[in-house]
Amino acid sequence: MTSERYNARETEPRWQRQWDDKAIFATKNDDVRPKYYVLEMFPYPSGRIHMGHVRNYTMGDVVARFQRAQGKNVLHPMGWDAFGLPAENAAIERKVAPKAWTYDNIASMKKQLQTMGLSLDWSREFATCDPSYYKHQQKMFLDFMKAGLAEREQRKINWDPVDMTVLANEQVIDGRGWRSGAVVEQREMNQWVFKITKYSQELLDALDNLDRWPDKVRLMQRNWIGRSEGMLVRFALDAATAPNGESELKVFTTRPDTLFGAKFMAIAADHPLALAAAVKNPELAAFIAETKRQGTAQEIIDTAEKQGFDTGIRAIHPFDPTWTIPVYVANFVLMEYGTGAIFGCPAHDQRDLDFVNKYGLGNTPVVCPEGQDPATFIITDTAYDGDGRMINSRFLDGMTIEQAKAEVAKRLEGEIRGNAPVGERKVNFRLRDWGISRQRYWGCPIPVIHCEVCGVVPVPDKALPVVLPEDVTFDRPGNALDHHPTWKHVACPQCGGKAQRETDTMDTFVDSSWYFARFTDPWNENAPTTPDVANRMMPVDQYIGGVEHAILHLLYSRFFTRAMKATGHIGLDEPFAGMFTQGMVVHETYRKADGTFASPAEISIVPDGDGRRATMLDDGSVVEIGAIEKMSKSKRNTVDPDDIIGTYGADTARWFMLSDSPPDRDVIWSEEGVKGASRFVQRLWRQVNESAEHGKSAPASRPTEFGPGALAIRKAAHGALHKVSTEIEKLHFNVCLAHIREFSNALGEALARPGTPSPDMAWALNEAAVILVQLFAPMMPHLAEECWTVLGQSGMISEASWPQIEPNLLVEDTITLPVQVNGKKRGEVVVARDAQNPEIEAAVLALDTVKQALDGKPVRKIIIVPQRIVNVVG
């Protein structure tokens, strides 16, 4: 028996070296066993790992180690999402080159990650800023161009005036840049876009099959893609009122059934018709300018009134040439959605109703709720958007909404004006193409050349990669690539004439849209992937990361995989078969008297009455314990993984990360909690050593008979094995840990029994310890290796197979059934597992507590749920 405390500081580096020396986590692509690809979202090399990383990578490592023990060929790689703005900011602030800054950060973060004891295959490591990586990204860009999946277009873009770059729609949060927080401006620019909209329907439909994704994420993507079914309707314009050359106005509507309730048309401020009308109308031009100036920032949408300006143009109702409708420019119509024009049916749309009430245009209800008399159905200030029958709608009267939609579609599709039908059914998507041009230096160069003669010319394959120059300066704002004196000046690959390189780089989300595929064969210098290897190792079976990427990264990756398939780089559509979004790591905040925050390391907390009291370590002043919030530098409530691992060891940190909260919810990091985990580490160490001591006196072969005590501990061991195995598959780590602790408690009780254990007991204790160690090995691998040695097991536990369950130990000969009378628990009966109902009923009715509860009333019914419960109804 040992009384020595387990010393994580000594054992952890030792085992890490051993794993490394034997390269046991290096994955072979030609392994014949079934593959299992587990991946955590790769980190941005900011310089230090934080607790969020610790949580993310611990979860992934548990899965990896568990699947490895299941006999799978596990792929568990790591790399670096290394392009991005912070490297340029560092260059500006600290005068270090982005490249040097990035690779230094990678080196120190890698060192930190290695202290966590993660079972990673480091031989596949790469950074997205390696030319050997982005070379292939450039190749795929060119392939996408050829396939019509990458195009250059003039489009309205989101311009971040602080970061001085374009942002994708997904990167604009509440009208502000997701990184800088600056109010985003609208500009017209030439942009490279990926044609993600070509896959709108497919990306939507395929969500149904992603059954191992969180519903929440699938729903968010569904909403983001935003499919709506409706009609495109071409309204003719009254020639006398229309500006020169304009003859019609096209609108998208999801409610063609309400056409007879139309009271006005509204077009966006930047709609061509509005601009045409403004030419001869200064007041209108002023209104348009004002509306554009307001933009669509959040505050304006919330506060601004619905405003319109009558252009004087009159549209003609598609079903009645004598019926004209005024056309307004309105501040609530977006050029980006649909056709940038609507028809307003105020009776059945609240926004349209507000608009007509303001401008006195009136309303006519055309859908009447069932059971309401149409004569008395009047709309004043609340629009009706429910079901009903058509009224005031000529040939539609009496129809349901669906029938009316179908009838309108039939008639408008059949009516030809010019050489096209007046209306057509149309599915509209909210999703827009992915603008990838960024006016930044530290990103993947877009491999095209602009020639005055030939136009846009792709860089020839053999000239790839287009490498970023390193001699750049950041002494003025904007794109350092563009400022470079020579880099962009090249000869046109086609005509040899004077030409310029594209100086925009790709959105860094492009880098992370295919790294998972590159991990399958990062050694291939000639192509992004080796398709048959990628097809064998993909998809990622379990992807783990933060919910903040639910739309951006995950949607882009789903698109990119399809685009790679279309260009022959991979043979599947969906990159991630299983997706898990983990919660954040949160911590209490501490506020000093002067209002500034104190860090957890600066304070001491002691119990104080019902609560706790915090004081500063240096001067003893009282600190207010504040709200629990996401760890952040500004709130100073971060905890440094290095400190935790240095003090308690990686195993303790890993265990606590998994213990308290369900993995998809936030976990509160607390000093007490870590201490609890640390206590458990020591407790396991003692138990295993004690069990190993008994194991020495145990018979060499499995006894044929076990006494009740030995049987009980064996049942506890195999029961825990069963529960942990099923819960770990479901990623219910907190539940797994509870079962492991429960089992450890049972083992502790068995070990505490006085006297020398019998041979069968000694054998059972040793078996229990072996199973216990294997159960916690995925979470605490270093401790497990050390215990494995103590138990005299051969090889490393990291390479050992998951223990076999003995199923007969999971079933009891007798079971204890709770007994209810009228739904209230009144007692228990112990019966044989295969006891028949009459037998159980007799036992139940014999209970005194049941007789009392029945109080002489006759038994009406006895419900027996096999193996579960008995309920007596009196």
Add this chain to the structure above:
RNA sequence: GCGGACGUGGCGGAACUGGUAGACGCAAGGGACUUAAAAUCCCUCGAUGGCAACGUCGUGCGGGUUCGAUUCCCGCCGUCCGCACCA
């Protein structure tokens, strides 16, 4: 505004498919060991009544379905998240 999730002890949370609510941990209280501390071990720990056996209430609130509801249905209240002038 639209969509979604959630609401269980002092706290984090557990509970299979409708079947013993509160597993496991944290905190707290009491005790043992110790000169003392640390470490460790034992006991208590939803509320309420009772010396106790035990009873009553209890999973946000109000209803419903059911032999039985934390779980299913309806209506509220609250919290969190996503989207948002989407035609």
